[in-house]
Every structure is written in C-alpha cells, then in structure tokens.
Amino acid sequence: MSERSGKKTAATAATVIVCLVLLAASVGPAMVSARPANQIPVESVSADAQPQDPTSEAWDTVPAVGVPMASAPSSVPNASDTSVESLRVQSARTEERLYLRLSWADGTADRNVSGPRRFADALAVQVPVNTSARPPISMGSDRNLVNVWYWSADGTTEELLAGGPGTTTTFEESAVETETTYDDGRWTVVMSRELESSAENRTSFAVENNVDVAFAVWNGSEMERSGRKSVSEWYHFPFGPGPQGPPYESILWTIAGLAIVGVALVTVKAVQKN
Amino acid sequence: MSTDEDTTTEPVDLAEGIDHQVAMVMDLNKCIGCQTCTVACKSLWTEGGGRDYMYWNNVETKPGKGYPRDWEDSGGGWKSSEHNERNPGEIPSQEDYGDAWEFNHEEIMYNGSDQPLRPDSDPEWGPNWDEDRGAGEYPNSYYFYLPRICNHCTHPSCVEACPRKAIYKREEDGIVLIDQERCRGYRYCVEGCPYKKVYYNATQKTSEKCIFCYPRIEGEGPDGETFAPACAEDCPPQLRLVGFLDDEEGPIHKLVNEYEVALPLHPEYQTQPNVYYIPPFAPPQHSEDGESVDVERIPRNYLEELFGERVHDALDTIEKERDKVNRGGESELLDMLTDTNPARKYRLEVFDDD
Numbered sequence: 114m115s116e117r118s119g120k121k122t123a124a125t126a127a128t129v130i131v132c133l134v135l136l137a138a139s140v141g142p143a144m145v146s147a148r149p150a151n152q153i154p155v156e157s158v159s160a161d162a163q164p165q166d167p168t169s170e171a172w173d174t175v176p177a178v179g180v181p182m183a184s185a186p187s188s189v190p191n192a193s194d195t196s197v198e199s200l201r202v203q204s205a206r207t208e209e210r211l212y213l214r215l216s217w218a219d220g221t222a223d224r225n226v227s228g229p230r231r232f233a234d235a236l237a238v239q240v241p242v243n244t245s246a247r248p249p250i251s252m253g254s255d256r257n258l259v260n261v262w263y264w265s266a267d268g269t270t271e272e273l274l275a276g277g278p279g280t281t282t283t284f285e286e287s288a289v290e291t292e293t294t295y296d297d298g299r300w301t302v303v304m305s306r307e308l309e310s311s312a313e314n315r316t317s318f319a320v321e322n323n324v325d326v327a328f329a330v331w332n333g334s335e336m337e338r339s340g341r342k343s344v345s346e347w348y349h350f351p352f353g354p355g356p357q358g359p360p361y362e363s364i365l366w367t368i369a370g371l372a373i374v375g376v377a378l379v380t381v382k383a384v385q386k387n
Numbered sequence: 388m389s390t391d392e393d394t395t396t397e398p399v400d401l402a403e404g405i406d407h408q409v410a411m412v413m414d415l416n417k418c419i420g421c422q423t424c425t426v427a428c429k430s431l432w433t434e435g436g437g438r439d440y441m442y443w444n445n446v447e448t449k450p451g452k453g454y455p456r457d458w459e460d461s462g463g464g465w466k467s468s469e470h471n472e473r474n475p476g477e478i479p480s481q482e483d484y485g486d487a488w489e490f491n492h493e494e495i496m497y498n499g500s501d502q503p504l505r506p507d508s509d510p511e512w513g514p515n516w517d518e519d520r521g522a523g524e525y526p527n528s529y530y531f532y533l534p535r536i537c538n539h540c541t542h543p544s545c546v547e548a549c550p551r552k553a554i555y556k557r558e559e560d561g562i563v564l565i566d567q568e569r570c571r572g573y574r575y576c577v578e579g580c581p582y583k584k585v586y587y588n589a590t591q592k593t594s595e596k597c598i599f600c601y602p603r604i605e606g607e608g609p610d611g612e613t614f615a616p617a618c619a620e621d622c623p624p625q626l627r628l629v630g631f632l633d634d635e636e637g638p639i640h641k642l643v644n645e646y647e648v649a650l651p652l653h654p655e656y657q658t659q660p661n662v663y664y665i666p667p668f669a670p671p672q673h674s675e676d677g678e679s680v681d682v683e684r685i686p687r688n689y690l691e692e693l694f695g696e697r698v699h700d701a702l703d704t705i706e707k708e709r710d711k712v713n714r715g716g717e718s719e720l721l722d723m724l725t726d727t728n729p730a731r732k733y734r735l736e737v738f739d740d741d
Binding site: 187188190191226227228229230278279336338339340 | 475478479480481484550551552571572573574575577578586587589592
C-alpha cells in the first residue's frame with residue numbers, strides 16, 4: 114500500500130466517522146429515548162386542520178403520551194377507590210392556541226346528574242400560574258397558585274384558580290374551550306386556550322421555559338368527585354430551550370461522538386503504522 | 388333537675404366560636420300530623436328550581452321508614468363524643484326521597500274527565516307514604532308524628548364533611564348554612580348528615596337545607612318585624628317553642644337543661660342537635676274486651692331507640708308534674724308546655740342588644 118493511498122484511505126475513514134458521529138448526535142437521542150421522562154411534546158399544527166375537533170386528522174401525526182393515573186391523596190371518604198388508571202395525552206399548538214387532546218376508557222358516559230346519587234364524568238388539567246416554579250401537586254398552594262381547566266360531562270367547562278385543596282374559585286369568564294366525543298367506551302376531550310395571557314393569575318404559555326402540567330379524571334358512575342379522583346404526576350410541556358429536550362442530552366451525545374472519533378483516529382493511526 | 392330559682396346550673400354548652408345558639412322544642416304530644424308546617428316551609432323555600440322533591444321540614448309517622456326512606460340506617464354523624472372521627476354515610480337515592488308527582492288536575496278540573504284524581508306516574512314510595520301505619524296490633528297499635536327540620540347541631544358532621552368549607556355554622560346564632568357560592572355539589576354533607584337534612588339540588592348543582600328561616604328571625608320581612616320560623620308560626624296546635632339555648636330565662640333552656648324533659652333525636656349520632664322533643668305519651672293498652680290496662684302503649688324501648696336512655700327520666704318527670712297538677716298543685720313545667728303566649732313561646736330578640 115503506497116503512502117498516498119494510505120493517507121487517502123485514512124482521510125475517507127475519518128470523513129465517514131465524522132459523518133457517523135454527526136448522525137448519531139442528531140438522530141441518536143430520538144432513536145434511543147423517545148423523549149425525556151414526563152414530557153408532553155407539543156406538535157405544531159395548522160389551525161385549518163381543526164385541532165379543536167377530537168376526531169380531526171390533525172391529531173393523527175401528534176405523538177401520544179400514556180399517562181398513568183392513581184388515586185389522589187385526599188381526606189374525603191373512599192378517596193383511594195378510583196377507577197381510571199391511564200390517560201392518553203396529546204398536545205398541539207397553532208400560532209395562537211395550545212390544544213390538549215385527552216382520552217381515556219370509561220364504560221359509561223355519565224352526562225346526567227339529575228338524581229342525588231348521580232355524578233358526571235369529569236376531567237381537569239392543572240398548570241402553575243408562575244411557570245418558573247413547580248407548585249405542590251395537590252392543587253398548588255397559596256404561594257404558587259394553579260389554573261385548573263375543568264370539564265364536566267354535564268356540559269360545563271370552567272376555568273378555575275386554586276391555591277391548595279378545597280380552594281377553587283372560578284374565573285369570571287372561562288378562556289378554555291372544550292369539544293368532546295364519547296365513542297366505543299372512550300371519552301376524547303380537546304381543551305384549548307390561547308397561548309398568551311396577560312390576565313392576572315392566568316397562566317401564559319408564551320414563555321421560554323418548560324411548563325408543568327398535571328391531569329385528573331373522575332368517573333361519575335363510581336361516585337367519584339372532589340378529592341376522590343385519579344391523578345397524574347407532574348408532566349411538562351417542553352417550551353424551554355432546545356428542540357430535543359434538556360440540553361444535557363445533546364452534550365452527552367457530543368461527548369460520546371468525540372470519544373468515538375478519538376478511538377477511531379487512534380485505530381486508523383495504528384493501522385497506518387503497521 | 389331543679390325548680391329552685393337560685394340553683395346555679397352548668398353553663399350552656401355551645402359550639403366553639405358561637406355567640407348564641409338558636410334552638411327549638413317540639414312537643415310531640417301536640418302534633419296532629421296535619422303537615423301545615425311542611426307546606427309552610429315548602430311554599431316559602433322549596434317550590435321549583437330543582438327543589439320539588441325537598442322537604443326541609445317534614446312530618447313522618449313513627450314507627451315508620453320516614454323521609455327519606457330508612458334515613459336512620461343511612462350512616463353519618465360521629466363515631467364518639469370526642470367528635471374526631473366521622474361515621475361514613477350514604478346519599479339516599481331519588482326513590483328513597485320520592486319524586487314530586489305530577490297529577491291529572493288539568494283533565495279533572497277543566498276537561499271534564501271522570502278519572503280519579505291521581506299521580507300521572509305510578510309511584511311506589513314518597514314522603515309520608517307510610518302515614519299512620521305505625522306498629523303494634525289491634526287493639527294496641529300505636530304511632531305518633533315526628534316533625535323534623537335541620538337540627539342546627541352543635542357538632543355538625545355535615546360541616547366537617549365538606550372538603551371546601553362551603554357549609555358552616557354561623558357565629559351569631561349557630562345556624563348551619565351552605566354558602567351557595569362555594570358549594571360545588573359534592574354532597575359529602577348530604578351523606579355526612581345522619582338526619583339526612585341536606586338535599587342536593589340537581590338544577591342548581593348545589594346542596595341546600597333548612598336555614599331556620601334566618602331572614603324572618605332577623606326581621607327582614609316587609610315590616611321589619613321578627614318572626615319565628617314559618618314551620619313554628621304556622622303550626623295549628625302551636626307545638627313548637629323557638630328561642631336560644633343559652634337564653635337562661637326562656638322556656639327552652641328550662642325544658643332542656645333544667646327539667647331535662649326536652650331531648651334530642653338520636654343522641655347516639657353525637658352531633659348534639661339543637662332541636663329537642665318532648666317525648667310522646669299515648670293512652671294505655673287495652674285488653675281484648677276493651678278495658679284499659681296498666682301497660683304503656685308506645686313501648687319504652689322504642690322511645691329509647693329514638694331519644695336515648697334519658698327518655699325514661701323525662702317521661703317520669705312529666706308524669707310526676709301531671710300528677711301534681713291533677714292533685715290541684717302548680718307546675719312550672721306544665722305551665723311552659725301549655726303556654727299559648729307567642730311572646731313567651733318565641734323569644735328571638737333577647738340578644739338583639741349584644
């Protein structure tokens with residue numbers, strides 16, 4: 114092997130390796146871990162695609178997160194006796210609005226609350242007012258309030274403000290819009306609100322940080338209401354810097370890439386010497 | 388018990404943070420089951436708007452299942468007099484309350500139908516369904532009427548049950564009220580009340596209850612006059628006394644705390660009601676040939692079930708005082724129980740200057 118051709122081979126190998134490293138650094142995170150833990154990715158969609166419609170095709174390409182649900186700690190009777198165990202969450206945004214599509218299995222659509230023992234199915238989404246700090250998950254605290262978007266199957270949607278359990282008050286006018294379907298034993302609810310808000314105590318999503326979000330579901334036919342509910346842990350919308358989640362992930366992949374380059378170069382050198 | 392004026396009595400036991408406590412004494416010996424109190428209350432507070440099935444005041448026949456049906460088996464109240472742990476309760480079903488029936492009035496009154504007047508539905512239960520049924524066998528059957536309102540308890544388990552503190556005992560007079568702005572219709576108060584005197588309004592989506600006619604006792608009527616609750620004022624035999632438990636000059640305090648003849652219903656629920664009952668007497672049992680025999684018609688153990696073991700002393704005390712009067716003596720107790728002067732029966736302005 115001539116010296117020239119050896120050099121050429123080494124250069125080609127190095128180029129291939131560098132390309133591989135770049136590819137690994139960009140695709141690797143997406144391939145190895147779908148997304149960071151407890152993240153609800155927010156996909157951009159066009160308003161023309163009608164994302165407010167739970168059956169819109171716009172949702173076909175939006176990734177779904179399976180959120181495990183468990184009984185909320187509460188002092189109300191039978192608080193640990195809840196029935197909904199998982200919630201399917203999708204999120205999308207247009208220029209103006211943030212959309213959440215929430216879907217869960219419930220064998221009975223409890224819309225009718227005409228009797229003293231009848232309770233409606235319901236759903237709630239909770240976000241902090243101050244998105245730079247994480248409030249206590251049980252409906253926030255008086256120092257870090259939460260917004261609660263509350264939908265009840267009797268047809269009402271409310272926007273609530275809370276600073277701890279038992280403290281909800283309603284916003285005078287709800288800015289949250291809801292559309293729902295019940296099909297084949299599943300509720301699907303799309304809730305949406307404008308991304309921006311300048312109103313007092315109303316969460317703004319026009320921010321440069323991740324925004325915490327948590328969920329609650331009530332099964333009316335099991336007489337679930339108030340603190341007797343299935344709830345999630347805190348999740349977050351990745352509104353912070355970096356399209357692929359937290360910055361440390363890219364850094365780790367870059368270090369790994371550089372290590373591969375180092376090893377490869379040493380190997381190439383060793384081959385040339387021989 | 389003492390009739391001596393100079394005897395000092397224990398201070399009246401009021402709920403923490405309460406200035407005074409409204410109270411009512413109902414003399415069951417006077418109730419004729421006419422339901423005028425029920426109608427007075429209904430026409431004032433619970434007509435329409437999702438309230439049709441509610442009777443904040445009801446009169447039920449005892450023994451009987453009552454309203455709502457079998458409310459005495461529906462749980463609620465406290466596990467002990469420590470008031471630190473509640474008994475779980477159940478929300479009664481619509482069937483147990485009974486529906487507000489629609490009648491064929493239109494057809495009969497205006498359209499010349501010769502059908503009998505009857506509900507359009509085919510009901511199988513409703514308030515007062517078992518009226519006058521009672522218990523026992525001829526010729527010794529027995530029953531009496533039991534008028535019931537919210538007891539405005541000193542230890543209200545409904546208040547404790549609410550996770551939102553929407554139901555509260557108001558400071559000035561201990562009336563238990565539901566803040567309609569705070570209530571979200573969870574119904575923990577409905578199940579937590581052992582007397583089932585809180586009702587869910589499915590139209591308003593909040594729970595509602597007897598308010599002891601507080602606008603009337605506050606003098607909020609057209610002429611600014613103070614009135615007792617409508618159930619009391621409208622009662623034909625005037626069986627109710629209304630006032631404050633801590634008004635030591637009034638008949639309620641004397642009947643409850645001095646003579647101890649006015650007793651709470653189901654004291655074992657441990658909520659300490661502020662509605663008290665003079666237990667009922669009935670004629671003695673009859674022999675088969677119609678002669679009176681010296682056996683009480685209403686079994687004492689049944690009265691004990693309703694009013695606790697203090698019922699024995701209460702009945703004995705009244706009996707003794709009756710005998711005294713029958714022998715030509717005087718009895719402050721019977722004077723109070725037979726008083727017809729509204730100014731003495733309704734003492735609602737005694738603390739107005741506080």
